[in-house]
Amino acid sequence: MSSVGLIISLFIIGAGLLWLLILSLTGREVERRIVFLFIGLAVSVPLLFNITFSERATPIVLDVFDKLEDLPPGSKVLLSYDYGPSMAPEVEPMSNAFLRHSLAKGHKLYLMALWATGQSLVATAVDSIIKREFPDKVYGEDYVNIGFKAGGTGVLNVIITDFRKMYLTDVDGLDLDSLFIFDGVKSLRDMDVLISIGGGFPGVKEWVLFAGAPGNIPTAGGCAAVSAPLLYPYYPRQLLGLLGGIKGAAEYESELKKRYPRFETMPTPGIKMMGPQTLAHLVVMAFIVIGNISYFISRRKRS
Amino acid sequence: MKRQLPLALVFIFGIFCIFQYFVPHESSEWIYEFLLAWIYIIGILTLALGIWSLIRVSWDKVQHRRPNWQYALVTLLGLFAMITFGFDYCRSFFSSEGLRNYMFVHFFDYILIPIQATMFSLLAFFIASASYRAFRARSLLASLLLLAALVIMLRFNPYLGFVGEYMEQLATWLLNVPNLAAKRAIIVGVGLGIVATSLKVILGIERNYLGRD
Structure with a gap:
């Protein structure tokens, strides 16, 4: 079924390309709705026919994976949900993969959010992943959700010196001192690795500038593809690795499946979304080429 | 007094925060943490102000049946x-x-969640339309930008076989060398700009934040 889908999608792109080329050669502009139609097809066909590709983790993704892998069980991993629903389809596969990897390795997980909308997304992740897939993990011992605090970079400035000055309780109102997971944890400096998922402000960059670099704490990130080029300058010294866009998520998921047999059947939205993204890129490239041919023809006619 | 007091406060705390960074003494750290707590307090007040402002502006629109x-x-x-x-x-x-x-x-x-995700995903359609209409090789620089964009997009493509590996290498080079150099230059430039603007604010040369009254 997958190969049939692949042939259909390639045929659509090929036919579309030819048709647009002919239109452009005859000097006719392609209407916007035709462009939209092709993008709609390019996105929906791979989803309908479940077209997926094999992914290989690139060094920038592998560095994050290996960091979590090399830490001894019981290490402290802080995962910050710095995104809202608009970015969730692109970055949620990353946060889910980090959750699964950390818990499977036996790390202690500290969940928080610098975005108000992130808190509900943490709650969803706890219900849909931790409680279902890791029923043996105990709240307050293996993981904790300390929720959202307003203040953005101000929050980071405070918790790098003392958690309790900003977070007196967890998200359910339990005193941090009553939670076993917070025994011996004073500030962010007690964490073994910080991971921020997001692509806006405050996000990965702020975690590097206000927590990772000043506290000398290993920091990793995951962000929307559009923000990734802005974060590359921090890799590999201030940022130990980065998952850029759905491609980064797909690479991490494939690595997780490869190394952990228990995740063989886990949902892999990152890998699944690479099909539509690849075909959509092909369509966009086709439009760029056709648009330029049309431009050169019209310029020659004018001259 | 209405103008002098904020200027004096900005000058005192601005200068203090600059010097505090270089003084790793316990008392200096304590004052710094005390000042940070104020950011949190001010943040809560601005949140309340923001909500009040939203209500006022929206209610005004509804009351006067504005467009x-x-x-x-x-x-x-x-x-x-x-x-x-x-x-x-x-x-x-x-x-x-x-x-x-x-x-x-x-x-x-x-x-x-569906509303925001839909708005974000609509970008793909607008980008495709814009790429057809506006991404033209009008000059040498525009052509270079066009080629770089094509290489970056092609690196994700699994249909290309062995060509894809070269594309990936080329894309990685583009991201790690020219992109990185340009981004670092921009970051350093922005950093220097922030220092200059902060000094202007601390020294009272830049006073726009005080408003017009």
Whole structure:
């Protein structure tokens, strides 16, 4: 079924390309709705026919994976949900993969959010992943959700010196001192690795500038593809690795499946979304080429 | 006094924070942490100010039936509905019970998430349309930009076989060398700009933040 889908999608792109080329050669502009139609097809066909590709983790993704892998069980991993629903389809596969990897390795997980909308997304992740897939993990011992605090970079400035000055309780109102997971944890400096998922402000960059670099704490990130080029300058010294866009998520998921047999059947939205993204890129490239041919023809006619 | 006092406060705390960074003494750290707590307090007050401002502007639109006043009404209804559900119908003001309120969770999961995700995903359609109409090789620089964009997009493509590996290498080089160099230059430039602007604010040369009154 997958190969049939692949042939259909390639045929659509090929036919579309030819048709647009002919239109452009005859000097006719392609209407916007035709462009939209092709993008709609390019996105929906791979989803309908479940077209997926094999992914290989690139060094920038592998560095994050290996960091979590090399830490001894019981290490402290802080995962910050710095995104809202608009970015969730692109970055949620990353946060889910980090959750699964950390818990499977036996790390202690500290969940928080610098975005108000992130808190509900943490709650969803706890219900849909931790409680279902890791029923043996105990709240307050293996993981904790300390929720959202307003203040953005101000929050980071405070918790790098003392958690309790900003977070007196967890998200359910339990005193941090009553939670076993917070025994011996004073500030962010007690964490073994910080991971921020997001692509806006405050996000990965702020975690590097206000927590990772000043506290000398290993920091990793995951962000929307559009923000990734802005974060590359921090890799590999201030940022130990980065998952850029759905491609980064797909690479991490494939690595997780490869190394952990228990995740063989886990949902892999990152890998699944690479099909539509690849075909959509092909369509966009086709439009760029056709648009330029049309431009050169019209310029020659004018001259 | 209305202008001198804020200027004096900005000067004193600005200068203090610059020197504090270089003084790793316990008392210096303590004052720094005390000042940070103020950021949190001010943040809460600005949140209240923001909500009040939103209500005032939206209500004004609704009251005077200004263009698109219906959207302002929806904004107000959404704001008050989420506050009511968030406080669990005004039953819990000091616990997180409201965050598990049935309506609060359903409004978030089935209205906010799909709306925002839809808006973001529509970008693909507009980018495709823009790429057809505007991405033209009009000059050498535009052609270089075009080629770089094509290489970056092609690196994700699994249909290319062995060519894909070369594309990936080329794309990695583009990201790690020219992109990185340009971004670092921009970051350093922005950093110097921030230093200059901060000094202007601290020294009272830049006073726009005080307003016109």
